[in-house]
Amino acid sequence: MSVxxxxxxxxxxxxxxxxxxxxxxxxxxxxxxxxxxxWDVPAGDVAQTLAARMELPTNVPWALRNDQGMxxxxxxxxxxxIEQDARLTLTPKAHLG
Amino acid sequence: MSKASVPNQSMTxxxxxxxxxxxxxxxxxxxxxxxxxxxxxxxxxxxxxLFDYDRVHNKACAALGAPGLWKKIQSNGMTMLARDVAxxxxxxxSAADEQDASDSCHLExxxxxxxxxxxxxxxxxxVPPADAWVKEAIPRACxxxxxxxxxxxxxxxxxxxxxxxxxxxxxxxxxGLERWRMNAIELLAMDASxxxxxxxxxxxxxxTGLLLVCEVDLTGAPRSKALFRTAADAxxxxxxxxLETADVVSDARIDLQSIGDCWLQAQSTEEQKGETE
Numbered sequence: 001m002s003v004x005x006x007x008x009x010x011x012x013x014x015x016x017x018x019x020x021x022x023x024x025x026x027x028x029x030x031x032x033x034x035x036x037x038x039w040d041v042p043a044g045d046v047a048q049t050l051a052a053r054m055e056l057p058t059n060v061p062w063a064l065r066n067d068q069g070m071x072x073x074x075x076x077x078x079x080x081x082i083e084q085d086a087r088l089t090l091t092p093k094a095h096l097g
Numbered sequence: 098m099s100k101a102s103v104p105n106q107s108m109t110x111x112x113x114x115x116x117x118x119x120x121x122x123x124x125x126x127x128x129x130x131x132x133x134x135x136x137x138x139x140x141x142x143x144x145x146x147l148f149d150y151d152r153v154h155n156k157a158c159a160a161l162g163a164p165g166l167w168k169k170i171q172s173n174g175m176t177m178l179a180r181d182v183a184x185x186x187x188x189x190x191s192a193a194d195e196q197d198a199s200d201s202c203h204l205e206x207x208x209x210x211x212x213x214x215x216x217x218x219x220x221x222x223x224v225p226p227a228d229a230w231v232k233e234a235i236p237r238a239c240x241x242x243x244x245x246x247x248x249x250x251x252x253x254x255x256x257x258x259x260x261x262x263x264x265x266x267x268x269x270x271x272x273g274l275e276r277w278r279m280n281a282i283e284l285l286a287m288d289a290s291x292x293x294x295x296x297x298x299x300x301x302x303x304x305t306g307l308l309l310v311c312e313v314d315l316t317g318a319p320r321s322k323a324l325f326r327t328a329a330d331a332x333x334x335x336x337x338x339x340l341e342t343a344d345v346v347s348d349a350r351i352d353l354q355s356i357g358d359c360w361l362q363a364q365s366t367e368e369q370k371g372e373t374e
Contacts (some may be wrong), residue, residue, distance in 0.1 A: 001216065021272040036268075037248055038250045041241060041249075041250050042237065042241060045241050045243050045248055048243060049245075049246055049247070049248040050246075052245045053246035
């Protein structure tokens, strides 16, 4: 039996079943440990979920940045973009001008 | 052939409502499948096939992991075997030339599939659709359930001879959880099975505890993108409806003494009633 995954990630049975990482918001007022998410959920959904957990407004779009400042691709699976125990920052998608 | 009167290898279908197109079926009609009286309830968006669960020989057809859409529900105090068909996945023949031929399906095919699953038979020539077809039928965005701070992925389980959509609704449930909590989770699952079309729930044992799983098993299903997409939506809606409540009730660290007391009180009343009778 196989579980169909999306194109970027192949199923790695050796890795833990759940992803674990630490997330803070841009102001560092919230710092949470996340260890219940699946590897193949889109990063955009993860960002909105973290906003809800941090009790931040969920009617605005959020994005995730890794510890090198790069934005994760909302549409791609988070497991393809970060390693276990990564540190992420939740950032509002602000468009100026 | 009438769309409501379809001969089947394992059983004979007959209907009092044999008049033509399914859109003309109204109210209730009785079908007979073997020795079982059927009831079909036609609602604006769904057709529900129901019959008395206790009289079904192959009860395994409603179990988690069984091929097809049969499920066990409680309806008006009775345990029923149920199967739901959404109107919008059915081909009404009105716009056949304009639609993608693989988009909708015929009621006859749905009934044959239902009959095979009920009899525990499989279609020897059925194979799961290709991954690319499934991805086209079910966009990625439809495979995520996000409610508040909870996020789950609907897995497309594909193997030789099987295709199912599954989503965990509650995980790591301690098998030693207080009885009232387990009872509440079972009630939530039963309620969701009854309220939401196609989706069925069941428990799976894992080393870390019990999983409450919601699935729509499409093994043997007619190849219809509308059906597959509806299946994904059915899982998402059913899981979304109970996700937060199941998460709270299954967490023993959250004190819900008042609910526990109510349950114990109800149990005690039931017991007293039983003793008097």
